[in-house]
Amino acid sequence: MxxxxxxxxxxxxxxxxxxxxxxxxxxxxxxxxxxxxxxxxxxxxxxxxxxxxxxxxxxxxxxxxxxxxxxxxxxxxxxxxxxxxxxxxxxxxxxxxxxxxxxxxxxxxxxxxxxxxxxxxxxxxxxxxxxxxxxxxxxARTRACRELSHALLATTSPALFDDSQLHAFEHLDAAVRSVVLGGDCYNYATLASGWLDVVVEAGLKLHDFAALVPVVEGAGGHMCDWSGDPLTTTSNGEVIAVGDPARVEEILEAMACRGH
Missing domain, CATH: 3.30.540.10 (Fructose-1,6-Bisphosphatase, subunit A, domain 1)
Known part of the structure; x- marks a missing residue:
């Protein structure tokens, strides 16, 4: 490319x-x-x-x-x-x-x-x-996050999740240090500059997330969907951004409970 x-x-x-x-x-x-x-x-x-x-x-x-x-x-x-x-x-x-x-x-x-x-x-x-x-x-560089329990998590609004998505988000919420609400794309920008650790959202369209991927990943972070797959034009709008890629598997594991 x-x-x-x-x-x-x-x-x-x-x-x-x-x-x-x-x-x-x-x-x-x-x-x-x-x-x-x-x-x-x-x-x-x-x-x-x-x-x-x-x-x-x-x-x-x-x-x-x-x-x-x-x-x-x-x-x-x-x-x-x-x-x-x-x-x-x-x-x-x-x-x-x-x-x-x-x-x-x-x-x-x-x-x-x-x-x-x-x-x-x-x-x-x-x-x-x-x-x-x-x-x-x-x-710009993301910051290290030694443990998920130390992480600062952001989302625009939990009201944008459906019931199963909210269930998954609440399990992640319980595993991190604290949560910031609001922010839209600005959350991903501050994550790229090392002020947030995780951003989780759902219901996004291509114009909502396409620009975020090169910004976050070029700063040392990682972006994927809620299954851990890369974000492309065919993604379903469930998005995770992580400043420290070492925490990705723990985040996916914490959120894997939805529907249970």
């Missing part, structure tokens, strides 16, 4: 374009609409994705695009740009800078480049297969 400096530069230009579209609306008056899946959307979500699509149309017109707000545009290269203009729209609506723009380049079904960009705090994590993750241009 070949990643070029030009690919990474385009991904960063997409983040710049999205941030320029988002910032004027942060903590400003705007209408909120509810989509069919009961999730909110704002003018900032749509403006940011439109800005990124316009840049891709100019710079990579043969690549595919999959965006949260405007669907999928087929390409002819085996490469697909996966865009989530504002991951954490509820935080954005509440004036909380804990949302992020997610940009991924997926090649033949595998996440190859990922960006988590927080345009208000001007924090950016850039990951690419075979390269170290950078946070604002400097290497």
């Amino acid at each position: 070949r990643i070029t400096d030009t690919d990474i530069a385009l991904a960063m230009a997409l983040a710049d374009a999205a941030g320029a579209a988002i910032r004027p609306h942060f903590r400003a008056p705007f209408d909120v609409e509810m989509k069919e899946d009961a999730s909110p959307v704002t003018i900032a979500d749509r403006a940011a994705e439109q800005a990124m699509r316009a840049l891709l149309a100019a710079e990579a017109p043969r690549d595919g695009i999959s965006g949260e707000e405007f669907g999928t545009t087929e390409g002819s290269t085996g490469r697909q740009w996966v865009l989530d203009p504002i991951d954490g729209t509820r935080a954005f609506i509440a004036g909380r800078p804990l949302f992020g723009t997610l940009i991924a380049l997926v090649i033949d079904g595998w996440p190859a480049i990922g960006i988590i960009d927080q345009p208000i705090l001007k924090e950016r994590w850039v990951g690419a297969i075979g390269r170290p993750t950078l946070f604002n241009g400097k290497p």
Whole structure:
């Protein structure tokens, strides 16, 4: 899987374009609409994705695009740009800078480049297969976690789990030191920088997780689904991110009880 400096530069230009579209609306008056899946959307979500699509149309017109707000545009290269203009729209609506723009380049079904960009705090994590993750241009590293009982676990909301998923999460909750709620994609960014140990979520779509994989793994962490398998375009949306890969088997074992 070949990643070029030009690919990474385009991904960063997409983040710049999205941030320029988002910032004027942060903590400003705007209408909120509810989509069919009961999730909110704002003018900032749509403006940011439109800005990124316009840049891709100019710079990579043969690549595919999959965006949260405007669907999928087929390409002819085996490469697909996966865009989530504002991951954490509820935080954005509440004036909380804990949302992020997610940009991924997926090649033949595998996440190859990922960006988590927080345009208000001007924090950016850039990951690419075979390269170290950078946070604002400097290497980011996950932290060691000697025992699962020492781990700090995060999830956006337990309300997003179904009954069996919640059962599994509660068993993991009981095995760790403490739990942080909320955060959306920002949890994965702080895990990549060594401030969290584990993030567990379910019900994610490709645009929610594709960008996270290169960021976390390029910082020394590991991402997989709840069965321990790698995350690809065919994954079911159950996601585990671990800062210290040595803890993966213990996490999977703790969560294996669902349905029992």
